[in-house]
Amino acid sequence: MSRPVPVEEAAVAAADAAALVAASPRPDRARWLDALAAVLEAHRDELVQLAAEETHLSTSRLDGEVTRTAAQLRFFAGVVLEGSYLEATIDTADATLTPPRPDLRRILRPLGPVGVFAASNFPFAFSVLGNDTASALAAGCPVVVKAHPGHPLLSRRVAELARGVLSDAGAPPGVFDLVEGVEDGVDLVRHPAIRAVGFTGSTAGGRALFDIACARSAPIPFYGELGSINPVVVTEAAARRRGPSIAAGFVGSFTRDGGQYCTKPGLVFVPDSDAGDALVAAIEEQLLLAPSQMLLTEHVTAAFDHHVARGEFDGRSILRGCAAVGETDPVVVTVDLGQFLDRHDYFVHECFGPFAVVVRYREDRDLSVGLVQVEGSLTATLHIEDSDDIAALVEQLSARSGRVIFNSWPTGVAIAWGQHHGGPWPATTSSIHTSVGATAIRRFLTPIAYQDCPPALLPEELTDESTVPRRIDGEMVSPSRLRA
Amino acid sequence: MSRPVPVEEAAVAAADAAALVAASPRPDRARWLDALAAVLEAHRDELVQLAAEETHLSTSRLDGEVTRTAAQLRFFAGVVLEGSYLEATIDTADATLTPPRPDLRRILRPLGPVGVFAASNFPFAFSVLGNDTASALAAGCPVVVKAHPGHPLLSRRVAELARGVLSDAGAPPGVFDLVEGVEDGVDLVRHPAIRAVGFTGSTAGGRALFDIACARSAPIPFYGELGSINPVVVTEAAARRRGPSIAAGFVGSFTRDGGQYCTKPGLVFVPDSDAGDALVAAIEEQLLLAPSQMLLTEHVTAAFDHHVARGEFDGRSILRGCAAVGETDPVVVTVDLGQFLDRHDYFVHECFGPFAVVVRYREDRDLSVGLVQVEGSLTATLHIEDSDDIAALVEQLSARSGRVIFNSWPTGVAIAWGQHHGGPWPATTSSIHTSVGATAIRRFLTPIAYQDCPPALLPEELTDESTVPRRIDGEMVSPSRLRA
Numbered sequence: 001m002s003r004p005v006p007v008e009e010a011a012v013a014a015a016d017a018a019a020l021v022a023a024s025p026r027p028d029r030a031r032w033l034d035a036l037a038a039v040l041e042a043h044r045d046e047l048v049q050l051a052a053e054e055t056h057l058s059t060s061r062l063d064g065e066v067t068r069t070a071a072q073l074r075f076f077a078g079v080v081l082e083g084s085y086l087e088a089t090i091d092t093a094d095a096t097l098t099p100p101r102p103d104l105r106r107i108l109r110p111l112g113p114v115g116v117f118a119a120s121n122f123p124f125a126f127s128v129l130g131n132d133t134a135s136a137l138a139a140g141c142p143v144v145v146k147a148h149p150g151h152p153l154l155s156r157r158v159a160e161l162a163r164g165v166l167s168d169a170g171a172p173p174g175v176f177d178l179v180e181g182v183e184d185g186v187d188l189v190r191h192p193a194i195r196a197v198g199f200t201g202s203t204a205g206g207r208a209l210f211d212i213a214c215a216r217s218a219p220i221p222f223y224g225e226l227g228s229i230n231p232v233v234v235t236e237a238a239a240r241r242r243g244p245s246i247a248a249g250f251v252g253s254f255t256r257d258g259g260q261y262c263t264k265p266g267l268v269f270v271p272d273s274d275a276g277d278a279l280v281a282a283i284e285e286q287l288l289l290a291p292s293q294m295l296l297t298e299h300v301t302a303a304f305d306h307h308v309a310r311g312e313f314d315g316r317s318i319l320r321g322c323a324a325v326g327e328t329d330p331v332v333v334t335v336d337l338g339q340f341l342d343r344h345d346y347f348v349h350e351c352f353g354p355f356a357v358v359v360r361y362r363e364d365r366d367l368s369v370g371l372v373q374v375e376g377s378l379t380a381t382l383h384i385e386d387s388d389d390i391a392a393l394v395e396q397l398s399a400r401s402g403r404v405i406f407n408s409w410p411t412g413v414a415i416a417w418g419q420h421h422g423g424p425w426p427a428t429t430s431s432i433h434t435s436v437g438a439t440a441i442r443r444f445l446t447p448i449a450y451q452d453c454p455p456a457l458l459p460e461e462l463t464d465e466s467t468v469p470r471r472i473d474g475e476m477v478s479p480s481r482l483r484a
Numbered sequence: 485m486s487r488p489v490p491v492e493e494a495a496v497a498a499a500d501a502a503a504l505v506a507a508s509p510r511p512d513r514a515r516w517l518d519a520l521a522a523v524l525e526a527h528r529d530e531l532v533q534l535a536a537e538e539t540h541l542s543t544s545r546l547d548g549e550v551t552r553t554a555a556q557l558r559f560f561a562g563v564v565l566e567g568s569y570l571e572a573t574i575d576t577a578d579a580t581l582t583p584p585r586p587d588l589r590r591i592l593r594p595l596g597p598v599g600v601f602a603a604s605n606f607p608f609a610f611s612v613l614g615n616d617t618a619s620a621l622a623a624g625c626p627v628v629v630k631a632h633p634g635h636p637l638l639s640r641r642v643a644e645l646a647r648g649v650l651s652d653a654g655a656p657p658g659v660f661d662l663v664e665g666v667e668d669g670v671d672l673v674r675h676p677a678i679r680a681v682g683f684t685g686s687t688a689g690g691r692a693l694f695d696i697a698c699a700r701s702a703p704i705p706f707y708g709e710l711g712s713i714n715p716v717v718v719t720e721a722a723a724r725r726r727g728p729s730i731a732a733g734f735v736g737s738f739t740r741d742g743g744q745y746c747t748k749p750g751l752v753f754v755p756d757s758d759a760g761d762a763l764v765a766a767i768e769e770q771l772l773l774a775p776s777q778m779l780l781t782e783h784v785t786a787a788f789d790h791h792v793a794r795g796e797f798d799g800r801s802i803l804r805g806c807a808a809v810g811e812t813d814p815v816v817v818t819v820d821l822g823q824f825l826d827r828h829d830y831f832v833h834e835c836f837g838p839f840a841v842v843v844r845y846r847e848d849r850d851l852s853v854g855l856v857q858v859e860g861s862l863t864a865t866l867h868i869e870d871s872d873d874i875a876a877l878v879e880q881l882s883a884r885s886g887r888v889i890f891n892s893w894p895t896g897v898a899i900a901w902g903q904h905h906g907g908p909w910p911a912t913t914s915s916i917h918t919s920v921g922a923t924a925i926r927r928f929l930t931p932i933a934y935q936d937c938p939p940a941l942l943p944e945e946l947t948d949e950s951t952v953p954r955r956i957d958g959e960m961v962s963p964s965r966l967r968a
Contacts, residue, residue: 019879067582084960087923089902098551099896106902109882111916214698218860218909221916376702386938394941395503398593398932405935412583417958418573418590420933425702432595432705432930439571439931446916447923448882449904451889454870457878469960474901476568476953476962 005177007144007187013174014113014142015193020172022110022140029138030077032169036129037070037077039165040158047154051123054151056294061257062123068415069124072131075415076138079438083468085139087447088461090472102452105462108445110140111221112195115188117209119200120150120296121260121352127151128158128178131435132198132223139444142175144194146185148201150297155180189213189222196221196444198435200262203227203350203426210429223443224429225262225421227350228378230410231400232268233367233393237385238407239275246383247282250356251290253409255330258293259354260300263379263410266350269367272336272360280334280358292327295353304328304353311346330354337366344373368396376424376431377401379410400424402434489661491628491671497658498597498626499677504656506594506624513622514561516653520613520621521554521561523649524642531638535607538635540778545741546607552899553608556615559899560622563922567952569623569929572945574956577936586936589946592929594624595705596679599672601693603684604634604780605744605836611635612642612662615919616682616707623928626659628678630669632685634781639664673697673706680705680928682919684746687711687834687910694913707927708913709746709905711834712862714894715884716752717851717877721869722891723759730867731766734840735774737893739814742777743838744784747863747894750834753851756820756844764818764842776811779837788812788837795830814838821850828857852880860908860915861885863894884908886918 021029040047048062055062079085089106114136118127125131128145136143147155159178166176179188189197189212197213197220199206206224213222234246254265270276295301308331331354340347340359347357361367371393380397384390384407397404402423413421419437422428428435433443450458461468469478505513524531532546539546563569573590598620602611609615612629620627631639643662650660663672673681673696681697681704683690690708697706718730738749754760779785792815815838824831824843831841845851864881868874868891881888886907897905903921906912912919917927934942945952953962 019883023879064582071582078958082958084955089922091898091900091902097898098548098555099898101898101900102892104898104900104902106904106921112883210703211698214695214703219694219698219913221914391941395507399503399596402931403933403935404937406937406941408586408936414575414581414583414585414588416575416585416588417955418575418588418933420590420931422931424930429703430705432926434931437590437933438573442916446908447886447904447906447918449887449902449921451887452892453888453890457875457890471568471901474562474566476960478960478962 005179007179007184007191010144010177010179011113011188011191011193013177014144017142017172017174018110018112021142021175024140026080026083028170029140030081032166032171033073033077033080033134033138035165035169036162037073039161040066040070040124040129043161047158050154050157051151054154055123055296057123057257065122065124069129072125072415073129073134076134076441079441080138083461085438085441085445086461086468088466088468088470090462090470092473104449104451105453105458106447106449107459107462108442109448111444111446112141113193114141114143114444115194115197116143116145117185117197117199117201118145118148118155120148120300121262123151123154126200128155129162131440132200135440136198136444137175139441141444144188145178146188147178147180149180152180185209186212190216194220197223198443199224200435201226206429221443222429223433223435225378225435226426226428228262228423228427229266229348229350229374230263230377230379230381231371231374231397232265232381232383233397234268234270234279234383235385235388235390236271236273236275237388238383239271239273239279241385242383243275243279244282247279247286249409251283251286251330253411254356255290255354256411258295258328259330260296260352261411263413265381265410266356267347267374268356268358269361269370270358272362276360283332283358287330287332290330292324292329293354294327300352301328304351304355307351308355328353332356332358334358334360336360337362337370340370341373348374367393371396371400374400376427378421378423378427379403379405381405381408381410383407402427402431489663491663491668491675494628494661494663495597495672495675495677497661498628501626501656501658502594502596505626505659508624510564510567512654513624514565516650516655517557517561517564517618517622519649519653520646521557523645524550524554524608524613527645531642534638534641535635538638539607539780541607541741549606549608553613555899556609557613557618560618560925563925564622567945569922569925570945570952571931572950572952572954574946574954576957588933588935589937589942590931590933591943591946592926593932595928595930596625597677598625598627598928599678599681600627600629601669601681601683601685602629602632602639604632604784605746607635607638610684612639613646615924616684619924620682620928621659623925625928628672629662630672631662631664633664636664669693670696674700678704681707682927683708684919685710690913705927706913707917707919709862709919710910710912712746712907712911713750713832713834713858714747714861714863714865715855715858715881716749716865716867717881718752718754718763718867719869719872719874720755720757720759721872722867723755723757723763725869726867727759727763728766731763731770733893735767735770735814737895738840739774739838740895742779742812743814744780744836745895747897749865749894750840751831751858752840752842753845753854754842756846760844767816767842771814771816774814776808776813777838778811784836785812788835788839791835792839812837816840816842818842818844820844821846821854824854825857832858851877855880855884858884860911862905862907862911863887863889865889865892865894867891886911886915
């Protein structure tokens, strides 16, 4: 198994490869992505075993994650082939305007080498060949991944497979590499050859690296996905109608795979009513059935225990079972609105692991007051009935999150053109971007306009003959219309 | 004439207005923009007079700038009405996928109150009602403008007209306001209600504000357009064929309106050959005909004189006339490649005003070595002939600039869907965005996805009935196809 290379070597190789990768035809990059998907699937059993040993996640979950990661890679291959992501735009010359308009042709081009920080909690899907790597390669950028220390052997093995596959597929040397260690991570963000960074991890770690990226003599974009509390609101009507199923769904979602999802619902607003009481009782019942779980790392376990201890809850407010040594039980804390407001800094702070807070609210106004304290999240979830008048609530949650979910749960992020995985600070460092979905590719692209450019010198997608979707003189022209 | 309001008052009013402005129907915002365009034109003579007194720019230039600014406002009205900028995307549910795909609908929504820093050199087009304000209002964001101290009376008068017109058009109070002064500018970037900043100005000032935006407890995007040297390359064939017209074009472009354009061509690579000698001689001739000019402010004049003095050029390398008191003559410095490389830090540094450097190069390799020292620019310009083999040169310039211009000049930035006014650092703080052209609006928008949302709660543009351009299940659907 190969060992990681120093940052300098990887970054310089990436810089050397950048022009070739950028100039690679889109079908070539799509083939690279397809080949990476195939190699993960071909080595599925070996990789799942390695991941299970290092992360304590279940093999069934990890098996599904390999499937998901391969699907993500193929999805970005499709995005590259489709070509809309280039935002090709042509404005023909018009001398009658003020100022006169020359022939202008705009396209997005790759930013250059990208640093990717792998996450602990998705050893495949947000790691070495995860969304950041897939979207950066799709964009035409070389990638240097900083491995997560929670799964070093898996990271090295995946990187080794990736290097082989990319080489076999004809990708330039330097298109992909792996580095390890905290210092190497810092060096990566500082390296002049690196032009953008994708990061999934903690708020503290992400903020520190964001600050380094901004402090560079030439700052670079830092796309960090940090902490998210993911609020849930259950209306009185929903509690009455579907209390038991909501309780089961909630406990299933926040304890899933040890509660170690960035979209874990960590804060649930439940009405202070008979129906709400029944819902909380049902949560208690479900909680007794929820499994204990060994968390990803000792560091995660210690941080979880510390967070719970910091809460200094009395016996009644904590519901927990009795875990085996090394395992962690799920914890739910129930508070009223006053208690929540008194210690909102604590309660809105994400706790990584199977921890959630239930806040009891009496009136819609109380709910609104409580939600004001909730910071930016990746998701917000509503359990409602058709009879509820909740337009204002939807707006309040829309301003605080990147995805609003109705009558379902936030864990499980579908791969789709319209997916958005982002949100206001501290959910992300750059709320106008996403790390999942087709538009994740845009993070690694920069516009350029060619003015009165001879056709032979234009990128192929800007020539009159191209069939990629384009805007011409302000109107979208799809390939099917061009062929018609 | 009304006086500026304190930042706190303006920012809180903007925050109070944000939800109403965001919820305003797109046709309403288009009307606001059209009304702002109309009021500038209705007060054209008064405003041009005021601007001429404060900026020393010619009334003909300022008259054209009013026309341009009105066109920009109307352009963004058109962008808002067309609706593609929303990037509306619908993915229908598909339970067969891993993970299963729910109904997902994505749209861009306004970020919230935007701070805009007006520029000195475009008292209309990049000032109180300039591109940043127009694109932010178009996006549905309230705007607080920080006036440029170079034209305070004009700024206040335009703001007064804008407030009146917006109020008459039914825009919410707080949608627009003006603040003044360095401290107020800093307070604006720090204010928690402000969610993004647009800036056009110096590298030093922009960097200081960028650092403040990044250091906030919740960082916000800072879209700064800073310094740009705007390199030009003349090939041997072009020098031979069109030397005199290139010389005239160059001098006209770099001295235009006192050389106070962010796209001023400040560095020209001319072949070291007989044709190059003739071109430089023609530049000398043209320079004698170029007018002296009173620059925008005493500060600009002092900075210009300081930059020229720092050069410590001998008599031969400086070509200048004899300006009247208070006026500034254009300056061209001619150096060979060795001299350029020895002091490239000086020569690639933008000097605001009518200053330009001519670098003589012998071979294509010398040219490439010289260009390596050139930092990110808004533009790069090529003067070539059909016989030139310049694909590698175009690539080198594409990596260093936001717009590549062929056989023309960079000053004069057309308003167009595909325009790009941006570039790598230090041209901008965020090279993946533009401050001119249709996509300038995207700087002030953030994505949100609705999962399994009841139709009655969706934004109008995400309902099945909407006719805005959308992507449905991965395929672009234009309104004309929907209507067909």
